[in-house]
Amino acid sequence: MAVYTDVSESELGAFLRDYLVGELLSYKGIAEGSENSNYLLHTTSGSYILTLYEKRVDKDDLPFFLGLMEHLAGKGISCPLPVHRRDGGVTGTLAGRTAALITFLEGMWMRKPTVAHCREVGRALAELHLAGADFPISRPNALDIAGWRKLWDGARDRADEVEAGLAAEVDADFAEFERNWPGDLPAGVIHADLFPDNVFFLGNRLSGLIDFYFACNDLYAYDLATCLNAWCFEKDNSFNLTKGAAMLAAYQSVRPLSEAEKQAMPILARGSALRFMLTRLYDWLTIPDGALVQKRDPMEFIRRVRFHRGITSPSEYGLK
Numbered sequence: 281m282a283v284y285t286d287v288s289e290s291e292l293g294a295f296l297r298d299y300l301v302g303e304l305l306s307y308k309g310i311a312e313g314s315e316n317s318n319y320l321l322h323t324t325s326g327s328y329i330l331t332l333y334e335k336r337v338d339k340d341d342l343p344f345f346l347g348l349m350e351h352l353a354g355k356g357i358s359c360p361l362p363v364h365r366r367d368g369g370v371t372g373t374l375a376g377r378t379a380a381l382i383t384f385l386e387g388m389w390m391r392k393p394t395v396a397h398c399r400e401v402g403r404a405l406a407e408l409h410l411a412g413a414d415f416p417i418s419r420p421n422a423l424d425i426a427g428w429r430k431l432w433d434g435a436r437d438r439a440d441e442v443e444a445g446l447a448a449e450v451d452a453d454f455a456e457f458e459r460n461w462p463g464d465l466p467a468g469v470i471h472a473d474l475f476p477d478n479v480f481f482l483g484n485r486l487s488g489l490i491d492f493y494f495a496c497n498d499l500y501a502y503d504l505a506t507c508l509n510a511w512c513f514e515k516d517n518s519f520n521l522t523k524g525a526a527m528l529a530a531y532q533s534v535r536p537l538s539e540a541e542k543q544a545m546p547i548l549a550r551g552s553a554l555r556f557m558l559t560r561l562y563d564w565l566t567i568p569d570g571a572l573v574q575k576r577d578p579m580e581f582i583r584r585v586r587f588h589r590g591i592t593s594p595s596e597y598g599l600k
């Protein structure tokens with residue numbers, strides 16, 4: 281459960297007086313998510329999500345994240361909107377944390393995504409890339425290779441507790457990424473964490489995207505590689521070629537990939553898998569047992585790294 285910070289009714293009531301959202305009727309902590317504390321609120325004017333920003337969100341980045349949601353929504357992307365306070369601001373302080381209120385999005389995330397869902401996500405990701413292209417603020421990716429390195433420095437000594445030999449394996453990957461990571465591909469605003477729990481559906485139709493708190497400027501194809509990792513592997517860790525092909529074709533129906541982007545897909549997918557393995561590993565080793573958050577398995581993503589290491593052609597992802 282991701283509620284790191286408790287909020288009392290009186291504190292919340294006082295916080296809401298700065299907004300034009302009516303009277304608080306009820307609120308409860310949301311069990312899902314892992315980065316921030318989230319509450320679902322019902323007021324006399326409707327439903328809202330209250331987010332209290334925790335450790336991985338730098339408060340100076342909030343104008344980027346919240347401004348991006350407004351920008352994308354203005355371009356027709358279905359995503360939450362920050363609710364403005366009476367004084368025009370979009371953040372306040374609650375229970376000692378910076379906090380924001382955002383609009384509630386209808387829909388639910390897919391525990392078992394199908395080919396049709398993967399297709400919808402491919403198209404939505406490309407639309408997001410196009411819609412974000414003229415967003416005026418930029419934010420470097422804090423989880424680029426240098427950011428991975430910092431996580432690794434904090435986890436390496438204990439990595440072999442998770443699997444014998446993991447430290448040496450990841451060291452070798454780093455050496456290759458630091459030598460061969462592509463730098464000159466098309467780049468712009470990316471979501472950077474478009475996993476199934478961040479995409480809502482009503483039936484088979486995508487109803488919206490949430491959780492822009494890793495969004496940044498980086499390679500578009502890297503964002504697509506993250507979606508391949510997040511959506512197109514089965515529970516037994518096998519890659520589902522039909523899902524991959526559907527996602528990639530749908531993406532390209534909106535934003536065709538250049539030949540260089542296609543050729544870079546194996547290393548991008550492998551790097552993206554390592555990035556998620558590292559945040560998971562770091563959390564696995566540092567979050568105390570019994571904390572109210574569901575820890576995610578780092579091994580799921582080292583298996584993806586291994587899969588991508590064996591890819592010799594982008595066509596093995598179903599890329600045309």
Ligand SMILES: Nc1ncnc2c1ncn2[C@@H]1O[C@H](COP(=O)(O)OP(=O)(O)O)[C@@H](O)[C@H]1O
Pocket residue numbers: 282310312313314315316317318329360382383384385386477478490491492493
């Ligand atoms: N705008 C929204 N509308 C409806 N539900 C939301 C919204 N934002 C978040 N949620 C709910 O809160 C959960 C956690 O949100 P998320 O942004 O993924 O948190 P975290 O950043 O901590 O991972 C989501 O899985 C969803 O159930």
Ligand SMILES: N[C@@H](CCOP(=O)(O)O)C(=O)O
Pocket residue numbers: 312313314315473475477478491556559560576
């Ligand atoms: N998607 C990441 C974890 C980030 O959690 P989210 O709830 O903010 O999407 C992973 O699977 O490791």
